[in-house]
Amino acid sequence: MNKPLILIDPGHGGSDPGALAILQESTSVYREADINLKIAQVVGEALLLHGFDVAYTRCNDLQLTLSQRAELSKVYRPALFLSFHCNAASSPRATGMEVFTSPGRTESDTVAELLIAELEKTTVGKVMRTDPSDGDRDKEEKFVVLTQTACPACLLEFGFMTNPADLRWLLSETAWQQIAEAMINALTTWRDDV
Template sequence: MKKRPLILIDPGHGGTDPGAVAAGHTEASINLRVAQQLGPMLFSERFDVHYTRYFDQSVSLATRVQISDDIRPDLFLSLHCNSASSPGANGIEVFTSPGQTESDFAATCLIDSLKFSFPDSVFRTDFSDDDPDKEAHFYVLTETDCAAALVEMGFLSNDEERAWLLQESTPLMISLALTSGLLAWKETL
């Protein structure tokens, strides 16, 4: 029997850092709602799960990376909502660190599953290196010593996407999509 892959779920921001804020709603709370739905779902699909935070608390970027270094997950999965000065900016994005890395296939599986689950959503992708994930020098992606992906679930600054992110069923739907993507990724381990 294969070992259960360990996923470190990182609900971005929290505590004194609300992340993006729009119309009185914080990114940190949405990220946490999704994380709290995603963890049990993954566990039921034979993943082991750990969190960088499970409550509304402040956790520094360095601490998030240290947690990852301490538990050595198979994948670090950071959950976020985006924001932009233009209220028209929209879309779902998945980021990895620059270059071809072990993170790319996990990110592609996540994107494929999100696209299947949300066919009417906009996806902001970058195929310049032959895969759909975008690349960035985000601290939690470049400093973790494991595969790592960061999912931007939508723009809080966009009225339509904010309304969708705040629906009661959305965290469950996103969690189902992420779980499906991680199951596809798990088959390759």
């Protein structure tokens, strides 16, 4: 069977930690780069068990530029590029997930719509922050990893590290499993349709 290759890009790494956050009950400083990598590993292992091949832009605390990440899509030639991130905001009340694609109607929008629908099903009680103004619910931005990649690409923000409830969830095995289940459901549907 032809196994579609998914290239997973855990955002940040090395001297770029991404968002940083603390929790009242802990002395740890949590780095977005570490959470992105953990989620990438859990999702990647789950995808391998469900008929996909998986590659990563980084598998450890490596620093890569955004262009290097996009360049890797030309080396690996994946069916899909997924960039994983967690958000931060000045208000601790900001909460929820976001799925981004590049502007305009592309195959990435099909994947994004499936990811949004499945994340809503598996991440019970979590908010999906959407932008329905252009006819679909994903948000659209000219991020380098969305515009310079050589395949359909989505960037996911799994929650706000600056929101204590979101951060506790992002650090939990429950979250990783819920996210992995959503990814498998969405990408299996997408694979079987194309």
